Amino acid sequence: MSNSSRKEFRTLVSLEDARKALLPFYKTAEEQVPLPECYGRTLARNIASRVDVPGFDRASMDGFAVKARDTWGADEAEPRSLRIAGIIHAGDTPAVKVEPGTAVEIATGAMMPEGANAVVMVEQTDTEGDTVNIRKPVSPGENVMHAGADVMQGELVLRKGTRLTSREISVLAAVGLKEVPVYRRPGVAIISTGNEIASPGEPLKPGQIYDVNAYAVGAGVIENGGEPCYYGIVRDEPDAFRKALLDASTKADLVLTSGSTSAGASDMMFSTVGGVGKVLVHGIKIKPGKPTIIGEANGRPFIGLPGYPSSALTIFNEVAAPLIRHMSGHPEPERSTVKAKMALTLQSEAGREVLQPVGLTRTKDGLAAYPIEKGSGAVTSLRDADGYVEIGEDVHVIEEGSEVEVRLFSPVISFPDLLIIGSHCLGIDVITDLMGEKGFTVRSINVGSLGGFRSIRKGVADVAGVHLLDESGVYNEPFLKSLGIGDATLVKGYIREQGIIVARGNPLHIRGIADLPGKRIVNRTKGSGTRTLFDMELRKLAAEKGVPFEKLIESIRGYDVEAKTHSAVAAAIIAGKADAGLGIKTVAVQNRLDFIPLRDEEYDFVIRKEVLDRPATKAFLEILKSKEFDAELQNLGYRLKI
């Protein structure tokens, strides 16, 4: 390892400086591709036409080629009669000439015969034998497209740097290009590193997770104009890594790795890159994405992306994507930011820039951004986000309602027609499907009932699905008042039966909440209706037993394992990971598990008044009352209220 690279170790640089370190590699190469394969590529040269388009004067209508002068004075009452001297089809070389007093029948696109300077549309003529009667005069040039009128020989038709869509490809074909000079797509080697990862489809050993980054980053490479080449998984050993790096850097234009960013593995990667080539950057002052390595090997750029998928994709988008776009000649994406109001106050971390994933929703004041928080390393947080907000190093708090700029993941925001936030329910899946059949899209985010109520108050959710039990034993309604939600209306949904789900045959003979201490359970998310019910029952039990609540829950293994969905609870019990979990009867029945009923639960919907007039909301309300929905509910073991 050279001293020069050593000294950069652990000197965090800004995102901008990280990008700058790669500037020497901003180069392009050119290749010729056949016309039918150039879609989506970028022109590497200006294209001047070598031909006139059209290459000859041509008829732009079906009709008769004439000398314009011969038609002058013609009208319905007194048509001008001309002798038909012949016929010209498209593609013919005209063998006839138009002399005064004659006309030649001509098809759209056919070459004008000598002597003619205009075409009379067929609709303005009638023929008798050898004679055509012309009922309307034409002026010279009428219904004729002159040679070169579309494109003249020598004309610059498309500029270097143009992205080729069907419209540009029309022009390339029209000027007769068989092969098109475009920027070569950079080959991007993708190496997955780490001892903990396995390829999708393989069985996972304990401690392993699936390799997400290779495929996510590979898709990103395609998206930005490169060609991914997958080098598979390389373990955290200097020799294996050195071999992969040397091999990839001789073949590819850019080498990406992801993972191996824990301290030890990162040091190994740092020394190996330093040994093979040179480390340019080690660590970026940004969250997520701090443990990034940028270097070169064999004169090719190397970027070691972080291991967490959201971090890897973020650094890929910020650092690698601009380089790939440059290499492939892709223009920088336009209009990729929108302004929005922060839907809730966001705390940030000082000392490094933060890229906070956010979802977007439409409110009466424009767009609102709500942070997507799923914990460090969550894969699903990017799925649910529309873009991110850059929070500067020196910013500690972004207040609710303040304007932020959101950098979008896609040029177009695909707003769902209805944003449902709240407690997970299989009924929501049914509603989503029925909405889909009516042509409406739904995004549902599972954050529990309380989160649903809150997101209605913030004006984020259009609809919240809730089943929250008040201390007084009433579902949902009391929370509108206690949480200060004025601009929303509660629509009654349906009844679900809540209880304890246990393995088939109930092998541990669980009869109620009192049997849970000493067992392994799977809990639900805090703020969910089921969780609230569970905690109420546990408090009751603690009081009965005369033990503190905290003490009681310590005796229940898995109390702090939070499943986000009902079906996930069932899956955990089937897999033998838990002995019991609270949930609805349906899930037990569908998974052939046993069920110990506790009480009826009312699953209702809170709808913001502002969105009541929206077509999607109307469709949602219609579905709630529909026979189809009722039938589907019965299949689920639910029932409509009343």
Next chain:
Amino acid sequence: MSNSSRKEFRTLVSLEDARKALLPFYKTAEEQVPLPECYGRTLARNIASRVDVPGFDRASMDGFAVKARDTWGADEAEPRSLRIAGIIHAGDTPAVKVEPGTAVEIATGAMMPEGANAVVMVEQTDTEGDTVNIRKPVSPGENVMHAGADVMQGELVLRKGTRLTSREISVLAAVGLKEVPVYRRPGVAIISTGNEIASPGEPLKPGQIYDVNAYAVGAGVIENGGEPCYYGIVRDEPDAFRKALLDASTKADLVLTSGSTSAGASDMMFSTVGGVGKVLVHGIKIKPGKPTIIGEANGRPFIGLPGYPSSALTIFNEVAAPLIRHMSGHPEPERSTVKAKMALTLQSEAGREVLQPVGLTRTKDGLAAYPIEKGSGAVTSLRDADGYVEIGEDVHVIEEGSEVEVRLFSPVISFPDLLIIGSHCLGIDVITDLMGEKGFTVRSINVGSLGGFRSIRKGVADVAGVHLLDESGVYNEPFLKSLGIGDATLVKGYIREQGIIVARGNPLHIRGIADLPGKRIVNRTKGSGTRTLFDMELRKLAAEKGVPFEKLIESIRGYDVEAKTHSAVAAAIIAGKADAGLGIKTVAVQNRLDFIPLRDEEYDFVIRKEVLDRPATKAFLEILKSKEFDAELQNLGYRLKI
């Protein structure tokens, strides 16, 4: 031919009814594709996870796995000391257990050992031999991601109909999917018909043009999620066409032809489709695109697109693209319309709907749309357009300033930073390149000097390049007043020498304008400065000779052949298609042609005051004064004014 198809002949239907005729073919099929190949495809099924993500409790930081209780009370002054019982790397199956009073060193992503319920970040510890000193307490669950916290087994992670980008592919990889159920891409057979077309790259015979539609439509097929299959060119003969149709309809999901829409060829196609299968639509009440045939053959849909490229692409986009999108599961593109004010009054044709291509520009009142008019069948009109305006059957006129809805070709409008409209000049190409180096995009549309002035008056162009000679012999300045242009400023550009360009060696001994009668010339567009100069000189000559102007120009062949660019004039002379043409000296010099000077010409720029503050305009003005530009001008044989 059956009677049932016969009776639909020439009954024009609306665009909507044309789309409806294809509804029976709106079907989808499904296939499994390997994960690395699913980018851009659409999910054909809901995806529920078969695993927890992560599959185990894992450390989300480098540090020490501990019992949280063992850290309580720790601070800088009084750290808690724990014995280090071992180390766990990512991917390891922990062999150690955390007992009270011990800690285990752990890497990010590694599996939590039994007995531990939190991780202390390495930054908040220091080690001495076997002991770690903890300087900050942690609570249970801190820096730990629980099994299933990201995705629980059984959870619905992605819905059917989702388009797969890197973010969704992350999730598919995370849940371990090796193959992904997606909608099959429909195979689309593309047959080019007509006797007048040749494949790009082949030499053109007289009367032939290049096959544009196959490649333009093929690109459109890819754009909308299908796979094009090129069947080449089929001549207008019933047997050849029947054979191609039968072959294509057994192999492809959709058969497209384009061309053969002149009356005779269209009849042939109509009867052949009717004989092989059934004609559903013959003719659509729309411009462009009237001569469209829709039918079925072998149970597969058939669309016979019109021959003109802009018509073919329009009907493709309106009728074929929605079908292909449905088949491939692509969502209908969103936000594809914008509102704009019409920049000038537009006459329309009654009795059928018109889709008018327009360009878009930003003005202080929002967007303005200007019609792109290049004559029937021009390929370049779509290149220069951003979208089109639908003009209803019953609308005859759209007044200047009235609001129209523009349907965009791309979801994002790529506004050029500077829109230059006016006379073509090589200097504009230089400016475009220099602007490009500064990161600004330029769109230049060549409509001649007068068109440039007018588009400034309408607020369409940002800049007009002009060289228009007043009767008094003054360039450009007088037109600001005479054309009533108030909100613009004239910036002096450079001097070009105008004259007659003739073949090398001047074989016809042309000495001046007076020698042109009897020769073949290539003229320039009406309204261009060169054209105005030419007409002034010709009027002078006519007066001298005592002949009427009209009579004089009849004696000059090619007077009404309008080249749009200077270089196109040179190309026509080199190709021997013209003996002479008016143009600038540069073009003659660059093409090694002879030049007979007539006079100095001032090429200037009119800039709308409204855009003067724009960064692109400032860059443009800087370039005009720059040394680089001066040097490039000298290369062109121009010179800066003064």
